[in-house]
Amino acid sequence: MNENLHLLESSNDSSPIIVLSWWLSGIFFLIIVLLILYVKRLRNHLRVNAKIEAKYQEEYESCLVTYLYSGNEEEAFSPEQLLIISELKESIVDPFKRKIIISTLLKLRNEISGEMGESIDKLFVKMGLLRYSLAKLRDKKWDVIAIGIRELTQFKIMGVNKLILNNINHPTKEVRKEMQLYLVHLYAFKGLEFLNVLETPLSEWDQIQLLEILQLNNDSQIADIKPWLKSSNDSVVNFTLKLAKLYNQFEAKDELIKLLNHKSEEVRINTISALSHLNILEAKNILKNSFNERSLEEQITFLKMMENVHENSDKPFLLEHMHHENFEIKSLVMEILKSINFEESDLYEVETKKTITA
Template sequence: MNENLHILESLKHSSPIIQLIWGLSCLFFIIIAILTFYLKYLRNHLRVNEKIETKYQEIYESYLVTYLYAGNDEEAFSSEQQIIIEKLKKYAADPFKRKIIVSTLLKLRNEISGEMGESIDKLFIKLGLLRYSLAKLRSKKWDVIAIGIRELTQFKIKAVHKIIMNNINHPKREVRKEMQFYLVHLYAFEGLEFLNVLETPLSEWDQIQLLEVLQLNNNTQIADIKPWLKSSNDSVVIFALKIAKVYNQFEAKEVLIELLNHKCEDVRINAISALSHLNIIEAKNILKNNFNDRGHEEQIGFLKMMENVYEASDKTFLMEHINHKSTEIKLLVIEVLKNINFEEFALNEAELKKTLTA
């Protein structure tokens, strides 16, 4: 006790800086102690919630499995299904339990397909869960909006696509992405109508994912891509060029050729790639005539095209570029020359290879 009093007395007569340091040390100690107790409480709380969630999930899974096998062909919903619906409706009134019901429905929806999958979609609406997903679309938080759109996609709710379209140019990429996936998952090529009014960039990764979704869809009716090839949004034009390649859109030949003079280099490079894939030989002469005015990537793209559409008359042009400063272009030129006349290439192979070291 006397020792503590001595410390306090010494502190009282010490300099203000030392008193401040001691004061801050005590404050930090108290804060750390409070945070430690709070973290312990939070961890225990999460464990309890996890146990409760697991318990309810098992109950709801049991209800849902019974629901799926209790249907018949005579009624939209059998009497046994109606009982389960009423029970789940009561649970759904509680936000915590509603969240578990939705996650359980999604889990089952991802595991089954066909008529049972459609039955899950109908149950989502019957339980009144649709209005909660739509309410999320009115949220001021972008992540809540994204979750709402994702739920509508997963349960294949088509009737609300006009509401979803309101987010077409949302400032957050995540929201735009969910909206785009909603439209393409549910409407395939018809869903690409958003490209007509899209003002924001469509990222490379989003383009790849949208193409994957389109290819998984059984709808073989391809949309007219010409309006998208003429879009003022360069990323939309590039995406349309990728569609032209994947779905062999030879009908868009004239517009594709026009894109060789587009103001954006990325568009021109993708246009060359699409024209090469489609073996549109008319583009070759255009590119030959202004080869030196084009960027390095465009030149490489054109020479790769020539590997598919070469003619004997191209030899003069190729020989003009056999000593190009780019090694990659030299190699491509030699490869095309080899394809044009393999015997002549074999005779002069040693001489041609010297150009690589020039």
């Protein structure tokens, strides 16, 4: 009794801070217990959902495989296929089941090609799934829009490019990327027409992806790249310069030469690289005459170009820059001079050694 009284008196005499600490500790402990119970319940819920999803996926996959092998050449859809379509249509009303059906279709679409792949594309439309993908394009959430465009790409749904183009300058990068992939996947070079009105930057990774798709497409009819070289969007110009190199667009020579005076240093450097690849010799004199006014990177890129297109007449220019303050430029000049066959070659050997030991 005395001990309990002593504890009570001690607690009453405790600092308010200590009392508050005890209260907060109790509250935090309660929160932790509730969170543990919530996480446990959530995990159980996800585990149950995963089992249900696996069950439906197995069922739908079996159904779709049967569909693929039930077709015949006489009819667009055989009676057996129409029966399967009817059954699946009842399931797609449920968003949960619809999501599983679409993911199963995509799984099969990625595993097969040819006529069977086209059969899946037709099934996607026949079941009425197209309207759900199109509805996603009108959603306010950017991730839903991106998923909708991706579905249209994966099932090769053509004829909706005008709707897709509404997202050309969408504020979210992921949506713009899906739009670009849709157009190039399905329309190849013709799909690049979005470059005419693109205002947002085209990232380096996006450019690489688009180029890879174009190369896989094997479309020999490349679009006219000249308008894109005049774009006010620097990233579009840089991407077009890659196209010029990859597809040897010598016809764009005049537009390329004009880009040597572009406001962007990156564009000018990429232009010199493209001119070098295309072996456009007219650019050499322009660059020689403006060499001192150009940036260090431009000068280096130009000298790398000269390694492949040098002539004896370039000797005075090279001698002028033989003692350049930049090591890389000096080395490039020396190498070019050495490769030009004339009697002073020993002198350049000596100068090169001085440059290396300096």
